[in-house]
Amino acid sequence: MSRAANSVPRRRFLTLAGQGLLGLGAVGAAGRFFPPRSAYAAPDLPLPEMMSVPEALKGSGEVRVVCYGGVIQDAQRRAYFEPFERLTGIKVRDFPGADLNKIKAMVDTGTVEWDVVQLGRSSVRLLNKKGDYFEKIDFSHVDVDNIDPIHRYEHGCEMLVFGQVMAYRTDAFGGAIPRGWADFWDIKKFAGDRTLGGAGPSTPELEFALMAAGVAPDKLYPLDIDKAFASYDKIKDSIVKWWETGAVPTQMLTDKEVVLATVWNGRMAALEQAGVPAAVSWDQGLLKRDSWTVPKGAKNLENAMKFIAFSTLPIPQARLSMQVPYGFVNNKTAEIVPPQQLAQLPTAPEIKSKLINFDYDWWADNREKVIERWNKWVLG
Numbered sequence: 001m002s003r004a005a006n007s008v009p010r011r012r013f014l015t016l017a018g019q020g021l022l023g024l025g026a027v028g029a030a031g032r033f034f035p036p037r038s039a040y041a042a043p044d045l046p047l048p049e050m051m052s053v054p055e056a057l058k059g060s061g062e063v064r065v066v067c068y069g070g071v072i073q074d075a076q077r078r079a080y081f082e083p084f085e086r087l088t089g090i091k092v093r094d095f096p097g098a099d100l101n102k103i104k105a106m107v108d109t110g111t112v113e114w115d116v117v118q119l120g121r122s123s124v125r126l127l128n129k130k131g132d133y134f135e136k137i138d139f140s141h142v143d144v145d146n147i148d149p150i151h152r153y154e155h156g157c158e159m160l161v162f163g164q165v166m167a168y169r170t171d172a173f174g175g176a177i178p179r180g181w182a183d184f185w186d187i188k189k190f191a192g193d194r195t196l197g198g199a200g201p202s203t204p205e206l207e208f209a210l211m212a213a214g215v216a217p218d219k220l221y222p223l224d225i226d227k228a229f230a231s232y233d234k235i236k237d238s239i240v241k242w243w244e245t246g247a248v249p250t251q252m253l254t255d256k257e258v259v260l261a262t263v264w265n266g267r268m269a270a271l272e273q274a275g276v277p278a279a280v281s282w283d284q285g286l287l288k289r290d291s292w293t294v295p296k297g298a299k300n301l302e303n304a305m306k307f308i309a310f311s312t313l314p315i316p317q318a319r320l321s322m323q324v325p326y327g328f329v330n331n332k333t334a335e336i337v338p339p340q341q342l343a344q345l346p347t348a349p350e351i352k353s354k355l356i357n358f359d360y361d362w363w364a365d366n367r368e369k370v371i372e373r374w375n376k377w378v379l380g
Helices: 010-017 021-028 070-088 100-109 121-128 181-185 206-212 225-238 247-254 265-273 301-311 314-321 331-335 360-378
Strands: 062-067 091-096 116-119 156-169 194-197 239-243 260-264 278-293
Touching: 062 070, 062 301, 070 091, 070 301, 070 314, 100 121, 116 121, 116 156, 116 301, 121 156, 121 278, 121 360, 156 247, 156 265, 156 301, 181 206, 181 225, 194 247, 206 225, 206 278, 225 239, 225 360, 239 247, 247 260, 247 265, 247 278, 260 265, 265 278, 278 301, 301 314, 314 331
Parallel strands: 062 091, 062 116, 194 239, 194 260
Antiparallel strands: 116 278, 156 260, 156 278
């Protein structure tokens, strides 16, 4: 058994195999990729203002929006909720605690209290396998000319982008910079302990294992599971921990427990602000996204669609990315965000070209099979 296998309780891994709905429901948890309140200082940038909105987005009444709380929801309030309410006349009531299981319970009992919920696409796919739980998105008022098709699907409109990427100690390799997963797997050229993401509320990083084995980024999906685990075999003894929460790899980099890690990009922004000698290597990272979704039977359906359309316009998207280091879905937003902040975002044009879109549909269809294989492999 490897050192890393010993770092995760056996009961935890065996439980994951049967988690099913709860497993993907947890993928959107705030601890996944948002730094704690004290860790990241938002840049002191004046936020751009919208002076008006199309008449079609105006209305009355309210919309109830549920997100993940913490720093990101504070930023969303300034970016989306407050200007939407002021410009449209529709009151926004926002709450923390987005949860897939609560949506299921609400829809099953006909007591839907939420209108818009922040979720990952895999979570939506998973719940929809069990029934009709989400409204179809009305894209008639959405700025589809500037939002790529990958961000739009029947039951969701993506609105936030983050990167799952490589990070390294800048004082570890005599000035050499690891670029791509072949370098991460090269334990001679880039010697030292590493940490990779495991099978907690997220998914094992099979994509990275495959690129380390020579699979071209544009040929990743469908993932070759056997080849990925064969690649993992080659580095298993250098992995001191398979992390499950986003705070772990950045702390390990800070404490010099590892020289290489996979991280969520927002966590690294906080680390760099703190002066830790560590940096992101963007090459061959994954672009992951969150969506606005509307539970089936939402009481304020029309207002929900208006809110989704507003929040994905260029200026509201810029207002969020200027407060926290997460990307945007509206391509026009790159023209609004100041260069110094844009350089930290996974959707900056120069960075986005180095990244691969995570295939939520493949993982929704194959996660259970992969987790079963993972649990046996990591404890072997």
